[in-house]
Each structure stands twice: as C-alpha cells, then as structure tokens.
Amino acid sequence: MPSPIALNLSPTRSMFKRRSSSSLAALASAKSYLAAVSEADARARAHGATPTSTPALSLSSSVTTNSEDSVLAEEDDNRDGLALPIVPPTSEQVFNTSHLEFGHSANQRHRYKSQYVPGAALTHDEVDPPYYVLITTYLSYIFLIVLGHVRDFLGKRLNPGKYRHLMPANGYAPLNSDFDSFYTRRLKTRLDDCFSVPVTGVPGRTIITFDRETNDYNLTMKMTGEKTRGLNISSYNYLGFAQARGGCADAVEECLRRYGISTCGGRLEGGTSDLHVMAEALVARFVGQEDALISSMGFATNSTIIPALVNKGCLVISDELNHASIRFGVRLSSASVRMFKHNDMKDLESVLREAISQGQPKTHRPWKKILLIVEGLYSMEGTLVNLPAILELKRKYKFYLFIDEAHSIGALGPNGRGVVDYFGINPRSVDILMGTFTKSFGAAGGYISGNKALIDRLRVAGHGGTYAESITPAVVSQILSSMASIMGVWTPPPVQKGLPSPAEPVQHPGPAPVSMLPPWMDLPLVQRDGSEGRERLRRLAFNSRYLARGLMKLGFITYGHVDSPIVPLLLFNPGKMAVFHRMMRTRRTPIYVVVVSYPATPLVTSRVRFCVSASHTKEDIDTVLRACDEIGDALDLKHLPGERWPIQRIVDSAVELVNMQD
Amino acid sequence: MESSYPAAARTLEPVFAFMSSSLAQLETTFYKIPGSHVAARYVKSSHQNDPGRTVVEVLIFVFLIFTILQQRTRAGDDERHFIKYSDEEIDESVDDWTPEPLGAPLDDVETADLAAVPVIVGPIGPKPRLLNSSKPVINMVSYNFTGLAGNELIRDRAIETLRKYGLGSCGPPGFYGTIDVHMELERNLADFLGTESVILYSQSFSTIPSVISAFAKRHDIIVADRGVNFAIQKGLQISRSTIRWFDHNDPRSLEDVLIAVEKERKKRRAPLTRRFIVTEGIFEKDGSMADLPRIIELKNKYKFRLILDESISFGTVGRTGRGLTELYNVPASEVDMLVGSVANGLNSAGGFCAGARAVTEHQRINGTSFVFSAAGPALLAVAASEGINILCNTPSLLSTLRGNIAAVRAILDRVDVLDIPSHPASPIIHLHVRTTPTPTTNGLLDPSSAATISTGKSNPLSVHPREPPTFDIAREERLLQELVDECLAQGVWITRAKRLRGQELVEARPSVRLAVSAALSRKDCERAAQVVRAAAGKVLGRRR
Incomplete structure (x- = not known):
C-alpha cells in the first residue's frame, strides 16, 4: 500500500503516459475511460492547484484520483458493467473517488x-x-x-x-x-x-x-x-x-499513526482520550443538543443506557416494531412496557390515556415517569415516525420522548441531522436523541444526546461508561471527519487589528467549529x-x-x-x-x-x-x-x-x- | 279466577299463534340449509342418549361467545384491577400527573467523580500524557497487559486494512457484514485456543449477556458465582432462567449447589433442562482466580455446561497468553462456552465466544447482540489477528508481564494498610482498605468470601452470602480516591475500580485497581508500587 504522499505524486506520472493513447470518441474500455479522466485531471492541475470545474461537481479529495484506484486492479474489462460509469465523464468533470466505491455522478438534476x-x-x-x-x-x-x-x-x-x-x-x-x-x-x-x-x-x-x-x-x-x-x-x-480513499480515510490513517489502535479501558476508568471529548462536543453540535455521550457499539448504546433512564415504577411505551436493542434495554431496566401499533397515533393516545389514568398495575400508584421510545426510521419498514403528532401528544401527556435515529441520522433532512431536521423541528424539543455511527457515517458505535444534566447522569449511571471498552480512536476520527464534512467547518477569519475576533456560530444547524476538530485533521x-x-x-x-x-x-x-x-x-x-x-x-x-x-x-x-x-x-x-x-x-x-x-x-x-x- | 283464565288465554292466543307459525317458518328455513338435517339428527340423537350433554354443550357455546366478545386489549393488566373512567376523569388525571425528572442531577460526589475522570492526550502507552498534568505518568490503569498498544507492526497492518476495506462494516454479519478478516480472526482465535470454532462480537461488554441468553432460557438452570461481573449479571437477568448461587470462588460450595439442583430436579420429577455453570477466569471484581480443573471435574460429574468468562485472563495468563486453560493445562475444548475479550487481551475491540461448532453456529442465529448489531470495523479485526501472532511468537511478553506482576506484588503484599484479594498471577491487582488492624486472613483470601470459613452454608437462592462482609462504601471510596490523587501527584496513574452503585446485585467492596503491563520496565513497576505503598501509608495510615 503506498502512502498518501506517494499517491499524490503518482497520478501525474501515469497521466502523461496515457495521454497519447487517449481518444475521447470511443469510451468503450476501461483504458479509454481512464484516459479521459486523467486528461481532465491533468488539465485541471496544469492551471493551478484546484480543478477548474465547479467545486460542486468535483467530489472529494485532492489526494486520490481514479487512475490509482482499484479500477485498474480489476482484471476483467468491465464485464459486469460496474467498473465504468455508463455515462462517460466530460473533460470538465473530475472525479476523485473510485467509481466502485462511490459512483461518479455529475448530473446536477439527479x-x-x-x-x-x-x-x-x-x-x-x-x-x-x-x-x-x-x-x-x-x-x-x-x-x-x-x-x-x-x-x-x-x-x-x-x-x-x-x-x-x-x-x-x-x-x-x-x-x-x-x-x-x-x-x-x-x-x-x-x-x-x-x-x-x-x-x-x-x-x-x-x-x-x-x-x-x-x-x-x-x-x-x-x-x-x-x-x-x-x-x-x-x-x-x-x-x-x-x-478506503478520500479525506475521511486519510484522517483515520493519520489518527492511527498518532493514537494507535485502542485506548485500553472503559470511559470512566482511564479509557477517555481527548478525541472522545471532541467527538462528544461535535456530536452534540451536529444533532443540536446540549451534550452527548458516545459508546463503542450501537446495540449497546440502547441496551446499556435505557436501564439508566427508567426503572421499576416507570413505564416504557414502545412502538411494536422497535429494534431488538431497545427491547433488550427495556427488559434489563425492569420497567413496565406497553406497546402501541406501529406508528398509529390513535392507538398511542389510547394507551397513554389508559396508562396515566390507571397508574401502575394493581397499586394504581401514578407512574414515576413515562418514556416513549420510537425510531426515526424503521429499518424493516422504511416508515418515518410521525414526529409532529407525537410532539403534540407529548405536550398534553407529559411523557419523555426517546428517538432512536440509528437509520435516520445523516440519512434524512436537508442538513442530514435526522428526522428532526426533516420535519424542521427544534431538536431540543425531544428529550433524547439516540443514533449510531455505523450507518451514515461509515464508522461504528452510537451516541445518546440530550441536556447536559441528563447526559452527565447517563455517563455515571449507564453500564457502558463503567464497564465497557471505549470507542477506538480510529473510529472516532472517522466520525469526526465524516460529520465535519456533512456540517462543513467554520474557521475563524483572520483577526483584523482593533476588531474583536468573531464568535463561533452557534445556531443549529450550523457548521462545525474548528475547535471541535483535532488540529492535525486536515480535511x-x-x-x-x-x-x-x-x-x-x-x-x-x-x-x-x-x-x-x-x-x-x-x-x-x-x-x-x-x-x-x-x-x-x-x-x-x-x-x-x-x-x-x-x-x-x-x-x-x-x-x-x-x-x-x-x-x-x-x-x-x-x-x-x-x-x-x-x-x-x-x-x-x-x-x-x-x-x-x-x-x-x-x-x-x-x-x-x-x-x-x-x-x-x-x-x-x-x-x-x-x-x-x- | 276460573273465568279469567280462558279470557287471558284468549287474549294471548294470537301471540301463541304467531310464535308457533314463526317457529315453523324458522324450522323450514333451517332445513333449507344444506346439511342441516344431519346437524339436527345429531343434536336429537345426542340429546336422546344423554340429555346432560346438551346442557354442557350449550354452556360451552355460551362461554365461547362470551370469551370472544370479551375485550382483550389491556395487555398484562389484571381485569379485576381495571377501573373504568370517563373521558373527563382521564383528562383530569392527565392534567394532574407530574412525572419525575428523566435523569436526576448529579450530587456533589458524583460531579466530583466525573470531573476527576482523567483524559489522555495522545496515544496510550506505558507513559501517557494526561490533560492537566505536566509530565508523562507511569500507567497502572490501561488494559495494555502485553504492551500491544503502540505496536508499529499492528498499526501498519491496520493502515493497510483501512486502505483496502475502509473503516466501517456498514452492516450486521447476516447482511454482508461478514468480512473475510472477521472470519480470519475467528479462525486465528480458534487455532490459538485450540477450540473447534469461535464467534466474534463487536463489543466485549455485550458478549457474555448475549452468549448466556442465547442458550439459557426460561426454566433452564444456571449456577453462578456470587462474585460475577456486571455483564454476567445482566446476562443472567435477561435469560430469565432459574439462578442458583454458590459462594465466591469456592468449589466446595459449587458442588453443594450442583448436588442440590440435581436433587431438586429428581424430587420434582422435572424434565431435564439445560444446566450451566457461569463463572469467571480471573474475576473482574477482585482479581481472584477460578480453580478451573476442579470446576471442570465438577461440571463433568454433574453434567452441567460451563460458561467461562475469560475477559481478564485471556491474553494475560498462561505461557503465551491463551488464558486459564493454558495456565492450568486444561484443553480449551473442555470449556463449553469460553468467552474472552478482544478489547482487553488483544488491545483491539470486541469480544468472542469459543466452543464447539454447534455452540458458535447457534449464536449466529440466536445471539442477540451478534445478530442485531453491525459487525466491527475490519481494521480492528486485523489488529487483533496481528496481536495473536505477536503473542504466539513472543512468549517473552508474558514472562515480562509475570515478572512485573511479581515485582509489584512483592512490594504491595507487605503493606499493612491494604488487603489484596487478587491472585498472585493476576494482571489486575485490587487493593482494599484493610479494616482490621491485625488480620487473621493471610491477605490472599478475599474478605468477601468470609462465608467459606464459617461453618454454615449460604442459601443458593439468594445472591447474598450467609455472612456478607460489611464495609462503609462512601468512606472507603473517599479514602481510595485520596490515594489515587496522591499517587497521581507523584507521577503514578492508578484508578479506583468504578462500580455502578445500586445496580450491582452484590455491592463490591471499593477498591483501587492496578493493571500491570509488560510495556513497563521492571524499574518503573517497582517505582509505581513504592509510590502506591507510600501514598497508602500516608492516606490510610494517618486515620488510625
């Protein structure tokens, strides 16, 4: 495996080699296609460091180009039709991702x-x-x-x-x-x-x-x-x-070099690294909550945190199609559970009315608290939670709302901030937003976010903080870099004389402040x-x-x-x-x-x-x-x-x- | 009277006439239905033979209708306890109800504890840098037993893997998340341990609850040690099996309980259910070590299966770090489900369960946190495989570790204000505050297993031993935190063993836990131990 520095140099070499054989007329083979790409790239580089085409068209990093990627490693000549785009790129289009990993698509109508x-x-x-x-x-x-x-x-x-x-x-x-x-x-x-x-x-x-x-x-x-x-x-x-290529992978590699593989311990017992602190701040900023905690496994985020939220005398109302990790967590919490029909707000309301009026079974004592657990996007159905209706019920029935955004975070909303963003709802109106990094961010693990006091309680009372291994640095750097590239990074402009330095933007959904990223992360x-x-x-x-x-x-x-x-x-x-x-x-x-x-x-x-x-x-x-x-x-x-x-x-x-x- | 009767009959006559005609009509319509003759004949003859039967059948029919009409929407609620309210009343109780806050704010001690959690700046290693401390500290905290953290070979292999596989697996093992490097690591682990097969989980803590609940169901019997770690406790809870407890690390008590279980089954003539012994190799709570050969002897004698949690002992004891089975020279295949930690033992992330092929394949379908969780990142699996390689090829790592442990113990065993319940070979060393100035135990014996000395037996139904040790948690934790702070000021980083107070089945005695590493030099280990000794004398000694 060549280092990224080597990769920086090699495209230029290979481009000149292929230029002579390039023919834009027939792009039937991998070779000719690559030639077109290289030529475009070479032209772009000849005029300066950045490609001449619009930035929106060029996806990705300056480090890798297609010519060095796995396309060439493929022995078969696009027999399966996967290695090459069906629509060949024009000379203005520069794609820096491998088409096999991340497809080339320049048409802005798509x-x-x-x-x-x-x-x-x-x-x-x-x-x-x-x-x-x-x-x-x-x-x-x-x-x-x-x-x-x-x-x-x-x-x-x-x-x-x-x-x-x-x-x-x-x-x-x-x-x-x-x-x-x-x-x-x-x-x-x-x-x-x-x-x-x-x-x-x-x-x-x-x-x-x-x-x-x-x-x-x-x-x-x-x-x-x-x-x-x-x-x-x-x-x-x-x-x-x-x-395996691009800004995020480069960040992970740099992190592996600086931090090694693991932090060798639980979060409360010496496994906390400065990366964890940064990632928690960034996640909180990303989802628009006060604070967040991250855990090394998505499943365990639910199964170890829910028992810290509810216990005996509490009621969990759960959508019938909730994920196994939620059921696991609820079972461990020994709280009572009631199910409601999938996404059926009428049924939910009748369950709520009955639960509140009847109180705890047999004793009829009022519930200590009621926690409604729903998913943002249901993984087997593709249905979205009816969040506006639930928030209306929440105002009336005073339950706490826990949304599992395992599948929706990153995947929904104009800013990728999940189902809350999709509906244009203030994230702070939801008590707990949970999500995973496995899906949209290409990493591993999960997070829980909410107000500061609550998250601090969960840091202390959740099982994971005390007993589970912390999330590894490489994974954290993938989270940081992918999240930052969804948010964009806010860098303070150069300070002018006499003027105070401008404050970080704090509005939601806003960019990631540069202070929440490690200084070495060069996206x-x-x-x-x-x-x-x-x-x-x-x-x-x-x-x-x-x-x-x-x-x-x-x-x-x-x-x-x-x-x-x-x-x-x-x-x-x-x-x-x-x-x-x-x-x-x-x-x-x-x-x-x-x-x-x-x-x-x-x-x-x-x-x-x-x-x-x-x-x-x-x-x-x-x-x-x-x-x-x-x-x-x-x-x-x-x-x-x-x-x-x-x-x-x-x-x-x-x-x-x-x-x-x- | 006599004249009125016919008069009444006359007035009712049209009614009777109507009734008989409609009955006749009903009868003809009934007989128009195909097959109705057969039904009528059946009813007739059955009534003729046994009139009582008709009554019973009618009753059954009525009961059936009644049951069908009954509303069964109130899940789990006993019908008797359901009170019917009007809508207004419900609205009122909704308005009146005020829930408790979702999370109680932290109290002062908890806030201070959380604030005192150290943050490492940069890589972990024998001498990491902490936030707010100027100099690197001697690391007696990290689970870096064989010093694999910072190994350059592992790091390079991880980077290679990153460039081939990316980072995340983006899917559960069932759905395109089984990467070849996972299978390779499973094979490597199986070969390393000498078992038939291995299944890999993506978090160490979530492994054992999933393993236990994959096999042990309701009505199955689990015999567990009273001192098992929190993850096992959660596994026992989620399995819903019948739990019997034996005294911490006491094979005699184990045998008593096994006999009692078998006796109880014979007495109740219950069918044969699955029966398990669940215990740990080196106990996370106090560092004591299970007597594996004896346990295996007992499990074979009484036909139990053994679930052994080697989260601490795998990668740290034995000649090449294969764990307890290597240390005691017992074939690993004798342990039915051998659970280990890739995170602790191989400085990567995840956990595993080793056993026969049937055992691991069963978990691929029934292990909750295997099935419903994404597979771990490829580069972490490769890092773990490389770790195994290094352990196999460098037995000196383990001998260095043993030497370091011995060096630390040689100094700390003689500190008269501390009790050490940990086994002399254990890489984690727990330090308790000694309560009695002149101890009767020799310092190796766990104070919490005091019940073994007493003559009476504990009740296997209760998790609490017959004579539970008494200690003042708040006071001891405060003292130990002082000890931790004092050592940090001297450049030695140690930590209290953190516990979820109130959530553990049995409150563990507060302790400071040292983790010895092969990456430290002998001199550093001795220095660290001396600092701990001096600090203990200073903090714990002055209270007398």
Whole structure:
C-alpha cells in the first residue's frame, strides 16, 4: 500500500503516459475511460492547484484520483458493467473517488433535498396483495410446518443420528430445543445462501462477495475461492462514507499513526482520550443538543443506557416494531412496557390515556415517569415516525420522548441531522436523541444526546461508561471527519487589528467549529466547505425517491415513506425470497440484496429490503429497477393497482418522478 | 279466577299463534340449509342418549361467545384491577400527573467523580500524557497487559486494512457484514485456543449477556458465582432462567449447589433442562482466580455446561497468553462456552465466544447482540489477528508481564494498610482498605468470601452470602480516591475500580485497581508500587 504522499505524486506520472493513447470518441474500455479522466485531471492541475470545474461537481479529495484506484486492479474489462460509469465523464468533470466505491455522478438534476412537505401524508396505505397470493403464502407455511414436524417426528425415530443435537444425550439436555429452532432448521437453512455472505473490500457502491457452494442443502457451505463483484444495495452506507480513499480515510490513517489502535479501558476508568471529548462536543453540535455521550457499539448504546433512564415504577411505551436493542434495554431496566401499533397515533393516545389514568398495575400508584421510545426510521419498514403528532401528544401527556435515529441520522433532512431536521423541528424539543455511527457515517458505535444534566447522569449511571471498552480512536476520527464534512467547518477569519475576533456560530444547524476538530485533521477543501457533504445528502435523497417511485410505477407493493433510503419490496411467498435473491445475484451485473421474513417481519410479508446509498448513481438505480422489472414479471410480484409505466419511461423520466409531489 | 283464565288465554292466543307459525317458518328455513338435517339428527340423537350433554354443550357455546366478545386489549393488566373512567376523569388525571425528572442531577460526589475522570492526550502507552498534568505518568490503569498498544507492526497492518476495506462494516454479519478478516480472526482465535470454532462480537461488554441468553432460557438452570461481573449479571437477568448461587470462588460450595439442583430436579420429577455453570477466569471484581480443573471435574460429574468468562485472563495468563486453560493445562475444548475479550487481551475491540461448532453456529442465529448489531470495523479485526501472532511468537511478553506482576506484588503484599484479594498471577491487582488492624486472613483470601470459613452454608437462592462482609462504601471510596490523587501527584496513574452503585446485585467492596503491563520496565513497576505503598501509608495510615 503506498502512502498518501506517494499517491499524490503518482497520478501525474501515469497521466502523461496515457495521454497519447487517449481518444475521447470511443469510451468503450476501461483504458479509454481512464484516459479521459486523467486528461481532465491533468488539465485541471496544469492551471493551478484546484480543478477548474465547479467545486460542486468535483467530489472529494485532492489526494486520490481514479487512475490509482482499484479500477485498474480489476482484471476483467468491465464485464459486469460496474467498473465504468455508463455515462462517460466530460473533460470538465473530475472525479476523485473510485467509481466502485462511490459512483461518479455529475448530473446536477439527479439531486433532491430531503425535507418534509407540510401536509404530505406520512403513511401510505399498505396495499394487500390479491387473495391468491395470501392463500398460497399461508399454504406454503402450512406445508412447511406440517412437513417439518412430520420429518422431525419420523427423523428422530428412524434416523436418530441426524437429530442427536436436538435430543437429550448423555445426561445433558439439548442446547437447542427442536421447537425453538424449527424455523431455523426448516426455513432459514433453505435460504442460507442468501444470508451471512462473506465479503471483502469496501462495502461501498459495489461489494465483492466470496462464492459459496453446498452439496447438502445448505447445511454446510464451502467457499470456492472465487469472488464476484456486484452492485451493493444492501449495506447501511447511506451517505457513502464507506470509502478506503478520500479525506475521511486519510484522517483515520493519520489518527492511527498518532493514537494507535485502542485506548485500553472503559470511559470512566482511564479509557477517555481527548478525541472522545471532541467527538462528544461535535456530536452534540451536529444533532443540536446540549451534550452527548458516545459508546463503542450501537446495540449497546440502547441496551446499556435505557436501564439508566427508567426503572421499576416507570413505564416504557414502545412502538411494536422497535429494534431488538431497545427491547433488550427495556427488559434489563425492569420497567413496565406497553406497546402501541406501529406508528398509529390513535392507538398511542389510547394507551397513554389508559396508562396515566390507571397508574401502575394493581397499586394504581401514578407512574414515576413515562418514556416513549420510537425510531426515526424503521429499518424493516422504511416508515418515518410521525414526529409532529407525537410532539403534540407529548405536550398534553407529559411523557419523555426517546428517538432512536440509528437509520435516520445523516440519512434524512436537508442538513442530514435526522428526522428532526426533516420535519424542521427544534431538536431540543425531544428529550433524547439516540443514533449510531455505523450507518451514515461509515464508522461504528452510537451516541445518546440530550441536556447536559441528563447526559452527565447517563455517563455515571449507564453500564457502558463503567464497564465497557471505549470507542477506538480510529473510529472516532472517522466520525469526526465524516460529520465535519456533512456540517462543513467554520474557521475563524483572520483577526483584523482593533476588531474583536468573531464568535463561533452557534445556531443549529450550523457548521462545525474548528475547535471541535483535532488540529492535525486536515480535511480537503470540498469537505471543509461542506459542499461534498451537501452533495452526498442530495444524491441520497434523489436515489431514495427514485427507487421508491420507480418500483411503485412498475407495480410492486412497497412499504415506507418515499424519502426513506430503506425501500422494502414485498414478496409475500417465502419461496420467492431465495429465488429473488439468486436471480438478482446471478445477473450479468450482479446485485446483492437482503431478503427478510418471519420472525423479523409478520408471517405473510416476506420482503426484500433495498438500502439506497449516496454512492449509487442514477444509472445504478436504473439497473436495479430493470432487474426488478424482469424478475418481478417472472415471479409474479407486481400486484399494485393503479397506473403502471414501462421501465423505459421510468428511466427516462426519473427526474420528473422524483420531483413529483404527492 | 276460573273465568279469567280462558279470557287471558284468549287474549294471548294470537301471540301463541304467531310464535308457533314463526317457529315453523324458522324450522323450514333451517332445513333449507344444506346439511342441516344431519346437524339436527345429531343434536336429537345426542340429546336422546344423554340429555346432560346438551346442557354442557350449550354452556360451552355460551362461554365461547362470551370469551370472544370479551375485550382483550389491556395487555398484562389484571381485569379485576381495571377501573373504568370517563373521558373527563382521564383528562383530569392527565392534567394532574407530574412525572419525575428523566435523569436526576448529579450530587456533589458524583460531579466530583466525573470531573476527576482523567483524559489522555495522545496515544496510550506505558507513559501517557494526561490533560492537566505536566509530565508523562507511569500507567497502572490501561488494559495494555502485553504492551500491544503502540505496536508499529499492528498499526501498519491496520493502515493497510483501512486502505483496502475502509473503516466501517456498514452492516450486521447476516447482511454482508461478514468480512473475510472477521472470519480470519475467528479462525486465528480458534487455532490459538485450540477450540473447534469461535464467534466474534463487536463489543466485549455485550458478549457474555448475549452468549448466556442465547442458550439459557426460561426454566433452564444456571449456577453462578456470587462474585460475577456486571455483564454476567445482566446476562443472567435477561435469560430469565432459574439462578442458583454458590459462594465466591469456592468449589466446595459449587458442588453443594450442583448436588442440590440435581436433587431438586429428581424430587420434582422435572424434565431435564439445560444446566450451566457461569463463572469467571480471573474475576473482574477482585482479581481472584477460578480453580478451573476442579470446576471442570465438577461440571463433568454433574453434567452441567460451563460458561467461562475469560475477559481478564485471556491474553494475560498462561505461557503465551491463551488464558486459564493454558495456565492450568486444561484443553480449551473442555470449556463449553469460553468467552474472552478482544478489547482487553488483544488491545483491539470486541469480544468472542469459543466452543464447539454447534455452540458458535447457534449464536449466529440466536445471539442477540451478534445478530442485531453491525459487525466491527475490519481494521480492528486485523489488529487483533496481528496481536495473536505477536503473542504466539513472543512468549517473552508474558514472562515480562509475570515478572512485573511479581515485582509489584512483592512490594504491595507487605503493606499493612491494604488487603489484596487478587491472585498472585493476576494482571489486575485490587487493593482494599484493610479494616482490621491485625488480620487473621493471610491477605490472599478475599474478605468477601468470609462465608467459606464459617461453618454454615449460604442459601443458593439468594445472591447474598450467609455472612456478607460489611464495609462503609462512601468512606472507603473517599479514602481510595485520596490515594489515587496522591499517587497521581507523584507521577503514578492508578484508578479506583468504578462500580455502578445500586445496580450491582452484590455491592463490591471499593477498591483501587492496578493493571500491570509488560510495556513497563521492571524499574518503573517497582517505582509505581513504592509510590502506591507510600501514598497508602500516608492516606490510610494517618486515620488510625
């Protein structure tokens, strides 16, 4: 691996080599494409340090150029159509990211601003499929259950060797009861080639998976040693910060050199580094709260902080589709729990009225406090929380509000500040904003933010501060650099004589003050001025809307909000999950998708879940839509009533589709 | 009277006529329904054979209707306790209700504690720089046991990985988050320990609760040590299993409890459920060490499975740091679920569970914090793999560590104002304030295991031992904080072991915890220990 300094020099060398062979007329091969890029770059450099094209067009750092990136390392000549953009770049366009990590998209029409339009419906009616689909789905499960149990019954008697792990042996009860593991053995095993696929490289726009094969119906799988690159529409890489090159990766490398791997301890026991302090200040500024604390694992943020918020005598009201980490935390807290129907404000209000009037069970003592826990963006449904309605209820019923923004932070809102930003609501009106760094920021861990007194209490009372390892410096620097590039960095202007130095801007959502970043973190200009971050936000919003609208126009039943980067497509029949997955990944341009079914979803609504990223180009979404169109016909998935468009019309009028208001 | 009766019958006649005609009509319509003859014949014959049955069937039917019509929306609330209020009354109680504040503000002690949390400036190492202190300090705090922090080879490999994989994994292991370097680390750990397979978690603290709750469910039985760490306590709580406790680090008490559990099962003729022993290798709370060979003997004898938390002992004891199994020369495969910390032992981040393939594969589907959490960053996995490499190839690291521990203990064991419950080989050394001026115990024995000396047995149903040790938490914590401050002033960085007071099942005795590192020179270790000794004499000695 060459150091970044070496990278700085090498593009210039290679550019001159290729200039002679460049031909802008035919851009069929990787070579000619690269030549065009290099030429553009060379011209840009010849005129000065910065590229001549508009900064908004040029995404990213001055350090890396495409010619040094993994495109060249690919031996195959764009056979899968992933290595090169379908629309070749013009000479003005300079892209400094690897197209495989972060797609090249210069068309400014392919941008959209993620923002709530007042009055727009937050939920669209969930369409039921035709009866025959429901009936066949139920029949599939009945077959599965009956045959499975018959096989278990007979197998245990006729072929006990195969079932030994399910039966008491040698005085030990089985580790796994046959009943608990029924779905795992009888359903999931059949789909196992769709899960836990081993991958390598950056989980960016594309991802490389290892091919696997089985000769015992997925009981064991062997890696063949072959690798396949495919379009990645599954990773939680909303803003495309999963990159091995660019300003953030450079910051991480610098941090590794300065700080090493770990801080070797818990936050309260000597594992606190100055980086942690900076990151907590920056996170608080980013989300618009007084203070924040960060933890080394997103799941643990919920599971170790919720017990510090509520205890016996408190009530937690939880959306029925809340994430497992929230349930885990609530269970540990020993507070009472009531669920309400997903995003159903009427049901929530009736639960609230009943809970407050009845008080604690049996004793009827009033609750000590009521904490409402909702998610900003639901990871299996793509639905947004109805925040305006909840805040109205909050004023009346005086509960505390906890929003888990694991998926929405960075991914929603005109400034990427999450669901609060999306609705244009003051973040301080929410008591606790929780989120993770795994998704939009391409890092790991999570945060909790709120007022200072509360966060200090959580620092002391949360399990993580005392007992869990602190977040590692490399991860913190990724958080700092990616967050700063979404916010932009405010640098104080040079002090003039006689005038007081201008104060830092404190309004929300504002830029990151330079004092909250380590002095050694040298972000490239496009990241410091916030243009790159804005570009990412706009691209994500465009891609999300385009995919959701496109699928609907093709006639698929989808769930969720149109601005959500999570787009679930309903498959219903369990058998279609594996087929859909296999058909997607064996296309000429392989597409890697996630399929989910019971018990993660209700029994009938098996689905495929797309996670759109800012790193995708409009052409990538086209590819996904075309694939869905073909497979949807083959698998009989198009059940949405209403107007349908042919795929070509959708592709041609993408911009119109995206800008269409409901 | 007699004349009035026919008169009444006459007036009622049309009513009867209407009734009989409508009944007749009902009957014909009923018989028009296909299959109704069969039903009628069935009812008739059954009534003929057994009139009582009709009554029962009618009752069942009524009950069924009643049950269906009953509202079942009030989750968990006992129907009897539900009071019906009018809307106005509810509005009133909503207006009246004032919740407690979400988080109570910190009191003075807590504020001071939080303010006293040291902040490291720059990298961690044997002599880091702290905020607000001018000179580098001798580090007796960081879990940098084998001195892997700051290793340049590891750092270079991490940078290489960064340039190939980026930082985040951007997904849970199930959904494209299983990176080849994770699988490599799992293989390396398995080879290092000599188990069949390993599963990697992305945070050490969240590992054991997930491991315990993946296997132990309601009705299963867990026999646990009374001194287990907080993470295990949370695992026991979330598993909802039946918990039995044995005295801290006392195999005799363990055997008693195992016998009692088996006896109880036989007595109640209960079906065979999963049974586990949960304990730690080196206890996080006091640094004492489990008698692993004896525990394994017992678990095999009474058919229990062993969940062993080696978060402290993995990477710190044994010839090459393989942990307790290497130290006692027990095959690691004898431990059913061996949980270790990548964060502590290999200076990276995360935790792992080693065991048979069936054990790890089960967790890939049922381990909550494995399934529902993103996989760890690739470069941290590579750093850990490289750490294993270094441990394997440099046994001198462990012998240096052992030497340093011995050097520190040689000085501190003789301090008469301190009790040290930790095992002589433990890399973490807990210091308690000695309560009795002339101790009867030899200083190695944990004061909290005083119950072992007494004749009576503790109640396995209660987490509290029969004779719980008594100590004044506030006072001892204050004294120990003074000790910490005094040492810092002398250039030696130590820390109190922080506890979540009020949340632990058994309050741990306040202690200062030293973490010895192989990165420190012998001279620095001795100097640090001498500073601690002098400070202890100064702070604790003067109170007499």
